[in-house]
Amino acid sequence: MNANDVQEPCAARGAADFCLSCVLTSGLLIAAVVASFAYLAIDFGALFSADSAAAMGKFAISFLPPDLDPEFVRKTAWGALQTFSVAMVGTLLATLAGLLLSLPAAGRQGVATARLSRFLLNLLRSVPELVWATLMVLVAGLGPFAGALALALHTTGVLGRLFAEAIENAPRQPEQSLREAGSGGVPAFLYGTQPLVWPQCVAYGLYRLEMNIRMAAVLGFVGAGGLGQMLYYHLSIFQQAQAATVLIAMFILVLAVDALSDRLRKRMASV
Structure with a gap:
């Protein structure tokens, strides 16, 4: 039996096993991320709205200039x-x-x-x-x-x-x-x-x-x-x-x- 004939099935089986575990792990991570966002119920519209940006900018400007007394x-x-x-x-x-x-x-x-x-x-x-x-x-x-x-x-x-x-x-x-x-x-x-x-x-x-x-x-x-x-x-x-x-x-x-x-x-x- 040729050594290549033994190595190829093992390599193919190892690649298949790795891909399967990779897909399962990726699916679990994606599901966890989606579930986390759904649980937190983040309002991205309000977060990135013009009013929010203006409020954050006004708050940041209030720190200037620093007190150098x-x-x-x-x-x-x-x-x-x-x-x-x-x-x-x-x-x-x-x-x-x-x-x-x-x-x-x-x-x-x-x-x-x-x-x-x-x-x-x-x-x-x-x-x-x-x-x-x-x-x-x-x-x-x-x-x-x-x-x-x-x-x-x-x-x-x-x-x-x-x-x-x-x-x-x-x-x-x-x-x-x-x-x-x-x-x-x-x-x-x-x-x-x-x-x-x-x-x-x-x-x-x-x-x-x-x-x-x-x-x-x-x-x-x-x-x-x-x-x-x-x-x-x-x-x-x-x-x-x-x-x-x-x-x-x-x-x-x-x-x-x-x-x-x-x-x-x-x-x-x-x-």
């Missing part, structure tokens, strides 16, 4: 520093907790411990940051500390899972070789596996820091301090000029953190 700019800069501090503290606490939970979650301490750790990580990240912030405000009171705790709890669940997957996917040969040479479990992990996963873990941490900068600004809406709380206050009393200054500060802060994170990742990649 030196005293208010200093206040906004302090709010930006507070937002950055909340994100940094929350990410740092989450990184430490995520590293501690990633080892048992990766199955290094038995199946039962792995299941318990993964359940805890799933629980932490399944609760949104805003919900955690609402709970932490009740526990710790209004202010930046509640925001930092909220970010730490949610981000621990995210980073712990990512760190665990990085450890699971790392090659086991270096650590196994050290164990066979007589090294203990902890030194074998530190010298065999940790150097392989550390750059990836740092990249995950920096990426979550970028996300937490944005989320820290949003958490201010529930009393967690920073730029978000300033934005909520000025919007609630219809001070659009001051709100525009706060929005500009948010944009600059996000750009600065993104640029710093990008430089750190490039430096790590070149080492």
Whole structure:
């Protein structure tokens, strides 16, 4: 029997199976999208009407020009520093907790411990940051500390899972070789596996820091301090000029953190 005679039916059968699953998946996605639009009952005519466009344009113009009074700019800069501090503290606490939970979650301490750790990580990240912030405000009171705790709890669940997957996917040969040479479990992990996963873990941490900068600004809406709380206050009393200054500060802060994170990742990649 010719090898081509065997390969062609298999290829044809594989293509047919792939097309069938592709069609079924596409049909389900289209049905879900149509059902979502039908459930929401969006009035696109009113959304894109001339009156709506005029109202949105008038509202956008009310933000100009931003308030550049030196005293208010200093206040906004302090709010930006507070937002950055909340994100940094929350990410740092989450990184430490995520590293501690990633080892048992990766199955290094038995199946039962792995299941318990993964359940805890799933629980932490399944609760949104805003919900955690609402709970932490009740526990710790209004202010930046509640925001930092909220970010730490949610981000621990995210980073712990990512760190665990990085450890699971790392090659086991270096650590196994050290164990066979007589090294203990902890030194074998530190010298065999940790150097392989550390750059990836740092990249995950920096990426979550970028996300937490944005989320820290949003958490201010529930009393967690920073730029978000300033934005909520000025919007609630219809001070659009001051709100525009706060929005500009948010944009600059996000750009600065993104640029710093990008430089750190490039430096790590070149080492």
